[in-house]
Amino acid sequence: xxxxxxxxxxxxxxxxxxxxxxxxxxxxxxxxxxxxxxxxxxxxxxxxxxxxxxxxxxxxxxxxxxxxxxxxxxxxxxxxxxxxxxxxxxxxxxxxxxxxxxxxxxxxxxxxxxxxxxxxxxxxxxxxxxxxxxxxxxxxxxxxxxxxxxxxxxxxxxxxxxxxxxxxxxxxxxxxxxxxxxxxxxxxxxxxxxxxxxxxxxxxxxxxxxxxxxxxxxxxxxxxxxxxxxxxxxxxxxxxxxxx
Ligand SMILES: [Zn+2]
Numbered sequence: 001x002x003x004x005x006x007x008x009x010x011x012x013x014x015x016x017x018x019x020x021x022x023x024x025x026x027x028x029x030x031x032x033x034x035x036x037x038x039x040x041x042x043x044x045x046x047x048x049x050x051x052x053x054x055x056x057x058x059x060x061x062x063x064x065x066x067x068x069x070x071x072x073x074x075x076x077x078x079x080x081x082x083x084x085x086x087x088x089x090x091x092x093x094x095x096x097x098x099x100x101x102x103x104x105x106x107x108x109x110x111x112x113x114x115x116x117x118x119x120x121x122x123x124x125x126x127x128x129x130x131x132x133x134x135x136x137x138x139x140x141x142x143x144x145x146x147x148x149x150x151x152x153x154x155x156x157x158x159x160x161x162x163x164x165x166x167x168x169x170x171x172x173x174x175x176x177x178x179x180x181x182x183x184x185x186x187x188x189x190x191x192x193x194x195x196x197x198x199x200x201x202x203x204x205x206x207x208x209x210x211x212x213x214x215x216x217x218x219x220x221x222x223x224x225x226x227x228x229x230x231x232x233x234x235x236x237x238x239x240x241x242x243x244x
Pocket of ligand 1: 219
């Protein structure tokens with residue numbers, strides 16, 4: 001596991017069993033202003049042409065064909081899509097909003113790259129006997145059991161939690177805290193440790209090893225967008241995961 005840089009695009013790369021996981025940073029994209037610069041999200045008002053260019057730049061920098069990247073519109077729910085072929089609308093490559101909703105993805109097909117976009121929520125990859133899973137989950141997704149459900153679908157053995165907001169910076173309301181009363185070690189005053197909750201949930205489903213990159217999107221502003229830090233008008237970094 002290490003930062004790798006290709007054509008100026010910096011991402012954190014992990015090789016886990018038969019899968020490759022890439023957690024992208026915000027560096028060296030085409031977007032400007034609040035979206036500077038490698039913004040791969042369309043939901044906050046950036047120019048679609050810039051987003052399309054950034055998505056292709058990220059996938060190209062790690063050797064992935066942008067037409068083989070599959071994604072969905074993220075809605076903080078618990079639906080999982082199993083991908084068997086490239087998206088017909090190739091939304092990633094074309095810089096469009098996908099027409100399907102899902103926050104969890106899985107595949108058994110080598111070379112098909114699952115994608116989620118985040119700015120504080122956790123990107124979590126799970127590699128197992130029945131394939132590869134990738135989820136986007138904030139507290140709502142964790143409360144809905146999305147990471148666990150995805151791990152169960154792929155008979156998860158090893159998981160990696162990517163960059164997300166750390167307990168250092170994540171003060172939440174009673175609505176979020178009350179969902180996780182069974183994880184007392186994930187609470188510190190009003191702060192919540194999403195990665196700790198996710199790790200415990202995954203271990204409980206039988207995942208044997210849960211790694212974390214231990215990077216806080218709020219603290220590390222040079223590398224990551226953060227919704228909490230920057231407000232509504234900011235970008236999203238991309239995570240790509242595929243079976244080799
Ligand atoms: Zn922090």
